[in-house]
Amino acid sequence: MRSLLALIFSASILAASGACAETRVFIIANGSDDQCVAKGDKCGASVARTYCQSRDFAQASSYRRVDPDEITGSVPKSGTNCSHGHCDEYVAITCQR
Numbered sequence: 840m841r842s843l844l845a846l847i848f849s850a851s852i853l854a855a856s857g858a859c860a861e862t863r864v865f866i867i868a869n870g871s872d873d874q875c876v877a878k879g880d881k882c883g884a885s886v887a888r889t890y891c892q893s894r895d896f897a898q899a900s901s902y903r904r905v906d907p908d909e910i911t912g913s914v915p916k917s918g919t920n921c922s923h924g925h926c927d928e929y930v931a932i933t934c935q936r
Contacts, residue, residue, distance in 0.1 A: 861936040863896070866910055869928035876930050878903040891934035901933045 867890075869876070875883030879902060887899035910929060 848928070851883075863934050865890070865932045865934065867879050867904070867932065868904060869904065869930045876902045876932070877928060879903045887932045890932050894934060896934035898935055899932055900935050901931075905929045905930055905931045922931055 875881075876886050877883075883902055884899065887902040891897070891899045907929060
């Protein structure tokens with residue numbers, strides 16, 4: 840009986856996961872003109888949606904500023920290649936298919 844319940848549970852998990860949309864989070868350097876995206880304001884929705892669509896995703900489900908400490912991996916040090924004064928600012932855009 841336990842095997843049957845485990846099989847049914849596993850099948851339902853697989854069926855549900857197949858129905859979910861693919862989601863991906865992109866971390867990008869924040870440009871000086873992207874303050875709406877960084878603040879998560881409504882005015883950033885079109886920029887975030889355009890970014891997602893340029894990567895073959897249908898829509899942006901969220902967007903916000905992230906601290907460099909939240910990012911795993913390598914990020915530029917403060918002042919490195921800093922041409923627009925926002926070198927330490929990054930934006931996370933969550934895209935869905």
